[in-house]
Amino acid sequence: MPVEIDSTEKFAGYAHPERLVTTAWLEEHLGSDGLVVVESDEDVLLYEVGHIPGAVKVDWHTELNDPVQRDYIDGAGFARLMARKGIERTDTVVIYGDKNNWWAAYALWVFTLFGHEDVRLLDGGRDAWIAEGRAVTTEKPEPRRTTYPVVERDDTAIRAFKDDVLTHLGNPLIDVRSPEEYSGERTTAPAYPEEGALRAGHIPSARNVPWGKAVADDGTFKPVVDLEEVYRAGAGLSDGDDIVAYCRIGERSSHTWFVLTHLLGFENVRNYDGSWTEWGSAVRVPIATGTEPGSVPSV
Amino acid sequence: MVHGRGIIDRVTEQTLPPVLAEISEEFLAVGEPDRLQLLLEFSRELPALPTRLEEHPELLERVAECQSPVFIVAEVTDGAVHLHATAPEQAPTTRGFASILVQGLDGLTPQQVLDTPNDVAHRLGLAKAISPLRLAGMSGMLARIKRQVAARTA
Numbered sequence: 264m265p266v267e268i269d270s271t272e273k274f275a276g277y278a279h280p281e282r283l284v285t286t287a288w289l290e291e292h293l294g295s296d297g298l299v300v301v302e303s304d305e306d307v308l309l310y311e312v313g314h315i316p317g318a319v320k321v322d323w324h325t326e327l328n329d330p331v332q333r334d335y336i337d338g339a340g341f342a343r344l345m346a347r348k349g350i351e352r353t354d355t356v357v358i359y360g361d362k363n364n365w366w367a368a369y370a371l372w373v374f375t376l377f378g379h380e381d382v383r384l385l386d387g388g389r390d391a392w393i394a395e396g397r398a399v400t401t402e403k404p405e406p407r408r409t410t411y412p413v414v415e416r417d418d419t420a421i422r423a424f425k426d427d428v429l430t431h432l433g434n435p436l437i438d439v440r441s442p443e444e445y446s447g448e449r450t451t452a453p454a455y456p457e458e459g460a461l462r463a464g465h466i467p468s469a470r471n472v473p474w475g476k477a478v479a480d481d482g483t484f485k486p487v488v489d490l491e492e493v494y495r496a497g498a499g500l501s502d503g504d505d506i507v508a509y510c511r512i513g514e515r516s517s518h519t520w521f522v523l524t525h526l527l528g529f530e531n532v533r534n535y536d537g538s539w540t541e542w543g544s545a546v547r548v549p550i551a552t553g554t555e556p557g558s559v560p561s562v
Numbered sequence: 563m564v565h566g567r568g569i570i571d572r573v574t575e576q577t578l579p580p581v582l583a584e585i586s587e588e589f590l591a592v593g594e595p596d597r598l599q600l601l602l603e604f605s606r607e608l609p610a611l612p613t614r615l616e617e618h619p620e621l622l623e624r625v626a627e628c629q630s631p632v633f634i635v636a637e638v639t640d641g642a643v644h645l646h647a648t649a650p651e652q653a654p655t656t657r658g659f660a661s662i663l664v665q666g667l668d669g670l671t672p673q674q675v676l677d678t679p680n681d682v683a684h685r686l687g688l689a690k691a692i693s694p695l696r697l698a699g700m701s702g703m704l705a706r707i708k709r710q711v712a713a714r715t716a
Contacts, residue, residue: 306655307598308658309653309654324691324693330690393652
């Protein structure tokens with residue numbers, strides 16, 4: 264059974280306040296029936312260093328990705344994963360992680376591909392929990408194995424493939440990478456290795472809104488009025504838009520997908536997980552360089 | 563054997579210096595989940611910086627290939643290489659890699675360090691458990707160590 268929602272005032276302005284919980288709410292609800300807390304980090308060892316008591320780890324690299332094909336696990340694989348983590352189909356899942364919840368948002372997006380209904384993010388992520396001095400443990404829970412139904416992944420609603428992006432051109436595209444990656448100075452985030460794409464730049468007509476513009480100084484999501492400023496006034500998005508977000512491999516753009524979908528209430532937002540590591544290496548797709556979006560190409 | 567950078571086709575034939583070879587064997591001797599546990603243990607063993615370096619962080623070089631801030635310095639005194647590295651507690655994977663290199667290379671001669679195969683990161687059996695980007699980070703650390711050693715012995 265789903266757990267009650269966090270009625271914190273800060274969340275009230277968001278389109279779907281039920282998608283976020285505060286650290287205080289989580290601490291108070293730890294151990295509740297029907298609540299599973301999931302940690303999903305970029306650093307695969309971070310959970311082992313210490314995690315929220317009772318939280319299980321979901322590793323994006325080894326558990327959410329298919330080991331052979333560049334794709335996510337299938338319905339049977341997801342059902343096995345959920346069973347192993349002790350998650351029921353009707354459970355409330357709260358996900359948190361390092362780096363401002365990049366990988367947590369990515370995991371949440373993958374859970375959503377499988378239609379897991381009640382999945383929320385911890386506002387502020389792992390850093391907030393730790394900075395506030397809340398309890399952590401290295402003790403790993405041994406969840407009771409559950410029976411989770413095999414649900415086929417739905418790639419149509421919130422996931423975009425390269426061909427979808429080609430036909431999407433002319434509609435809003437949000438490139439959430441750093442300005443240096445967008446302009447084509449480099450193919451990877453600053454301080455990350457140069458790797459992953461043969462060409463640098465952005466998809467023509469995409470607006471550059473780095474993911475971090477959605478985050479306040481304390482690591483939590485900005486209030487709705489500030490988000491409106493960034494995405495509506497700043498990036499020109501308006502109600503009814505069909506939007507695609509992308510980054511390098513789809514993790515930072517999951518973060519923006521979460522903001523646009525759950526905090527601002529846009530109904531047609533897709534994450535292009537192939538992102539720049541695919542587009543920047545694909546043959547004959549249009550690319551723009553420099554700081555301007557560039558015009559919509561005819562393809 | 564003296565070799566230059568970029569001689570990739572010979573890499574697999576090269577042998578690791580003794581301590582790194584032991585570490586590599588230790589990793590390969592256990593199953594994959596235990597390898598991560600082992601890396602975690604290494605991350606806890608990374609020695610703190612000596613005070614003289616803590617007071618002069620500018621002497622350390624940032625490893626740009628790593629996703630987390632890791633700083634490294636290779637000193638050469640009396641014909642032996644001494645390594646120091648620092649990385650945040652909240653970046654255990656990076657700390658683990660730094661710790662392996664510090665333990666594996668400290669005390670070797672400059673030539674032994676320069677001769678260390680570039681693919682150390684791929685000899686720990688972590689390819690499935692850890693993303694390629696992170697393994698590239700460890701290779702980046704080694705490359706920077708070698709460059710510093712080469713510069714200091716030139």
